[in-house]
Amino acid sequence: MHAAETTKFIRKPTNLSLDSALLKEAKVLGINVSRSAEAGIAEAVKLYKQESWQKDNANALVSSNAYVEANGLPLAKHRQF
Structure with a gap:
């Protein structure tokens, strides 16, 4: 459970401009x-x-994907599926 789910939110009155027909x-x-x-x-x-x-x-995602492309998934030989 996330912390936000256990916290009671305090609502603040706010003015918004909205499309009147909507x-x-x-x-x-x-x-x-x-x-x-x-x-x-x-x-x-x-x-x-x-x-x-x-x-x-x-950059980290590109690097990680490049590693997997070049070397395969780490511990792939232990996968059971």
Whole structure:
């Protein structure tokens, strides 16, 4: 379990500018706009962190892949599948 899952989040009121037609449709459909916005922002943060990690570690990934390509997987002879 991640630490974020065990921590109670404190919500902060925030002003957002949203497409008025989209907001109206969401309300008609009974969509919780605050939770939906939060979920969208959380996904955007997650994707940004993933892309940043991949960029920061690109050289190590290339090096590791080159090693496996040249030498095979370490301990491959012990694999049972």
